[in-house]
Amino acid sequence: MTVPTIQTAGLTKGYGDICALKPLDLQVAEGEWLSVMGHSGSGKSTLMNLVGGLDRPSGGSLSVGGQDLSALSEDGLARFRREFVGIIFQQHHLVPYLSAVENVMLSQYFHSVPDEAEARLALERVGLGHRLKNRPGELSGGEQQRVCIARAIINSPKLLLGDEPTGNLDHKSTVMVLELLKELRAEDRFTVVLVTHNEEVAAWGDRTIYLDDGVLVREERLRS
Amino acid sequence: MNRRRWLIKLLLAALAHRTGRTLLLLSVLAMASSLATALGVVSLSMGKRVSEEVRKYGANLVVVPAAARLEVGSGGLNFGAISDPAYLDQGRVEKALASGGLKAERSFHLRGALRMKDADVLVEGVNFADVRRLFPWWQLRGGWPGPGETVVGSDLAQRLKLKAGDTVELTGTAQTLKLKVSGVVVTGGEEDDLFFLALPELQGALGLPGQLTEVRLLVSAEGDTLKDKAAALQPLLPDAKVREVRQIARTSEGLLAKVKLLMTLVTAVVLISAGSSVTGTMSTTVLERSREIGLMKAIGGTRWEVLLIFCGEALLLGVVGGVVGYLLGSGIAVFITRTVFSAAPEFIPWLSAVSLAVSLFLALLGSVGPMISVFKLDPVRSLRGE
Amino acid sequence: MFAAKLLPQLFAFFGIAAVVLRGYPERRRPLAVSVGAGFAVGAAVAFFLFRNFPGSFPFELIRTVVGASFFLFWGIAVTALYRSSERALPDASGRSSRLDAVAAPVIALGAAVTAGALAACRFSGNDAPLGPVPALVLLLVIGALLAAAGFFLEAKLPEALTVSRAGTLGGVVALLLLSSSYLVRLDLFSPLSMKVMKGCHDFVHQFMESVLIPDHLFVRPQIWGYIGILFSKEVGFWGGMVIWFTPFLLVAIAVRFELLPSVGHIRQGAQRRKLLAAAIRQRRMKLIVPLLSLVLMAGAAYRSSFPDVEYWDPKPIPVAADPSGDVFIPRKGGEVDLSDGKLHKYLLKGGAREVRFFVMLTPTGKLTVDLDACAICKPDGYGQGEGSVICYYCKTLIPLETVGKPGGCNPVPVAFSEKPDGVHINGVTLVNAWSTTVQSTGAKKEGGK
Structure with missing residues (x-):
């Protein structure tokens, strides 16, 4: 049996007095597509930040890809993020003064060395071969999100995290982005964790968990 | 990349x-x-x-009549004023220097205005032997003057279109001098605007025998001792002022x-x-x-x-x-x-x-x-x- | 006080231990032992030499060894650069590891023996606080302790800090040179720059002058000006600097141009880039030791130019010749006592010329009168150190016994007659000796004026 990509036991996170995440036991297998559903404030973003190494748990154990994240230093977490995780944001968060290809190269820069040819290929993979030199301001929402995906997968992460990746997109773009993610996953075999409040988006996954007020209330397996 | x-x-x-x-x-x-x-x-x-200006001045002590003000510097650093007509007595200065026991190179100067054609020109009477020794930076085109000869500052020479060999006529209160220009002097300083002639000749022309406007001394001493020397010399010359050149440079x-x-x-x-x-x-x-x-x-x-x-x-x-x-x-x-x-x-x-x-x-x-x-x-x- | 004087040698030894261990990490334990043992052997050999060969022979020997190591390193550095320019990957085959099996112990032992001898040199002078036997014991203990410290502290250095083979040798050589530069008698930089200057000088003389006559048709005055530069002191200094630092730069360049591993066969871009980045980082870390060596060499050159020794150098006393041209120096006059074995400097003013000369009693018991200048160098004069006088210009030490003998950088002796009341010198002889000496040294080397 393979080691699960994400394994938590009694994972909690509190901000001051507020408990954002009640003790949570979760396992995500390698290559699985997990959708996390819940209302805003239900703790789903908190879970994503913890799993992505952006934040530290208040209690419990959290291991991602076999690494115990609570044991890592601040810089160790950064190194974990750049080698292991690709993140897609709702607001894209592209650097406004860099072109599409340069935005992808920024990720390469922090990971190791920039390689423009490879960054171009990644953009071609997400279907943006014709918009390499455009800045984010000149791209549509769907295109920006595809740059974001190219940036997230450029370092061959084992885990792709999406924080409402389609939240700002119309229906057509949403389907395109999710289709793209599906294709990429089929090729690169990374694990996907998507946080969403959209049932339709969640339906693309293998499994959906429902969080409410920091508690896992329901789990639904769609396919295995 | x-x-x-x-x-x-x-x-x-x-x-x-x-x-x-x-x-x-x-x-x-x-x-x-x-x-x-x-x-x-x-x-x-x-x-x-x-x-540099201070060094250029050569002398490090200057004796001037008590009423007079000093004129020093050159080019852009000219901060002095034309002196009032007050004079030093050459004999008394020499006596004071001798009794003060001061080992110093000295140069006597008398400055005055003489009339040339219908304009006044500034003339300085000096002993050329002293000048040659004390102001080695004088660049002379032509020769050092003998009796009845004069040296013209380069700026003045240019203005008056004079060159070595020309003759000028300078009229003073007492007598008129007919002088041959023996050379043109360049110092880059105020000297370039003056006529120079032998001290006795100028004293004669101005009717001021034995009178001086300025004595420059090159005392071989440095720093504080120079100040002491000036202070020692001062009482011997009651109607004169002894100043360090540094003091003058202090203006600039x-x-x-x-x-x-x-x-x-x-x-x-x-x-x-x-x-x-x-x-x-x-x-x-x-x-x-x-x-x-x-x-x-x-x-x-x-x-x-x-x-x-x-x-x-x-x-x-x-x-x-x-x-x-x-x-x-x-x-x-x-x-x-x-x-x-x-x-x-x-x-x-x-x-x-x-x-x-x-x-x-x-x-x-x-x-x-x-x-x-x-x-x-x-x-x-x-x-x-x- | 004395312990502080020994510190550079000990620091150098500790550094050598650390560099060698880092350079050959697969043989750490045996190397640490051999480094410690080598230090002990070196110290013992040095004491043996001091005992059996009084005089300068032991120092000459040690200096030769250090100098030879430097020139050996020159060869290695050039080879390293050549190998890196072959654009071949650093081979990980058996050949280099077999070479290592020989090179590692040789470098470790050689360096440690030399370092031990250098440390022992500190105990050679008369001011040493310990006799030879306690000093040797002390050095054995310190050597063992430092080797152990090197062994344990080297393990604490970050793992990423690696050294290339040539870099290891470079670090060792730089530390040895630094160590020897703290011992005035073993200094190498000044003799080196002196040699460069002389070589350049001779070259210009013998080659250029036979080819070019001063009013040659094609040689304009400016060109003569440039040729004149070849005669100046700066040539010696800068030439020495070039020879001094170049091998370390060569090693650094060789590291910089080391080929990165080929990553073409790796399909995944991220992995490929990661490998590249790691290789680049490793290459950069390999630059640290050569660059540190450069700093050490700069320290050694500085030490050599401004040695931390105070020389007896009295202010010259002005003297005058009497009407018959005789310069008389009383045996005892004022605070001066000619027979106290110290340097006594005098200044004779003859017209516009000034002649500096000195009178001293050599250990052989004879008075000697010499110019404060030698036949080779610019007349910077001499100072008196322990058992020798030093030429300020070329930093050559002249043993007191040989002062008064002509030749080389010895002070130029002047004929004199010794009377019971003092020393009589002919003023004209003095002035002539000075002007002929200084004309051929002082004037010529200052830009060929």
């Missing part, structure tokens, strides 16, 4: 994105470092010039000091305000770019790597500001010295290092606070837009 090249490209792109703010920072830094450069250029080259030194003080104050004010405006601008920038910083951290940049990017920006600004500041500062220095001292400053290349240092120091010091917040910034919060 090379990591370093990519970093520089990234920095340039970021700076170019905020053109206005970049230009503002650059001009602030350039302004501050240019003032520092100008201060350096002015004080260094003018200080040197003042001390005083002006220089005032200009320097003013520039120092301005520079200090500009440095402080530049530093705070760098801090302000950098803080705003960092605040505005907090999402970007958060993103860089989220996609795997360590705190140090992200800090390096922002420090690199400050560094880049500092270097460019320093270079521009040096060029600008040299220009300001030229302007100041031209208008205040009417002299050209020196070109001092090593001040570019000072200018660069000032600019870099300001840029880095000003961004310490913002850099700390860059370092500490939490990616989760900044990405959420808090």
